[in-house]
Amino acid sequence: MLSSAPAATAAPSPSPTPTPTGTAPGSPAPAPAATRADQRLVTVTRSGGFAGKQRSLLVKGDGSWTRLDGRARTVGEGRLSGAGLGRLRTALRDAGFATLPRTLLGGRPVFDGCTWAFVHDGHEVVADSAGIPVRLRAVLDALPSFATAQEPVRRHR
Template identity: 55%
Template sequence: MPVSPGPSSALERLVTVTRSGGYAGKSSTLLVKGDGSWTRLDRQMRPAGTGKLPEDRRAKLRTALAQADLARLPRFPTGGPAVFDGFVYTFVHGGYEVTVAQESLTPALRAVLAELPAFEEG
């Protein structure tokens, strides 16, 4: 009989989002833990910034992730006009991974992005 998981630990990863592409072909990754602490990684996966989301943003991020429902999205959703030099986002949450081109982001995925820290310093 499977054991249901307990409440998620504050140190467990809540979401990982990688943004790649764009005009300069940049890539960066944001790792957000359950307690709201986050780390930004550069293209070489080296730490490039850290911080902690305030409680209200953490709550909004959790709500946005639930509404995005990665389990029900195709692994590579398509749609919308092609954006040359646009970004591609890979979301990893709850054991699911979805890679979406900028033009195919759903409103729920855009809401997830809105609650994340910046992908680049500055």
């Protein structure tokens, strides 16, 4: 037998609604978590350019890195030196990912330019060649090359 009484609704919660990062509005952002050696420190994907290629660099907390092609096949592996890993960690910290807009576009198209996608500490930022700020260029400069041994090495600029 069906009841004709209206369904009871729950009273609204008096606490603020958490944001996607898990902090309440107005609360300070949490400090970046320490990255274990086997956890991903940063992933950067470059796409476009004159040849229209896509490459990704995945760097773990211990400095080991993997370079992937556009089909997610491994095309290079290595390990950053201790000093190199320190430079990368400093560049990542100084970049302030939590404060960057998710999309950074330069305004005018660069026809042979690249698009960069950075993922670090739960934040993703996408920038094109014309819109990439200096603090993200420092991250690029601290990474291994996106080129394989069979390709010419070109800087990220």
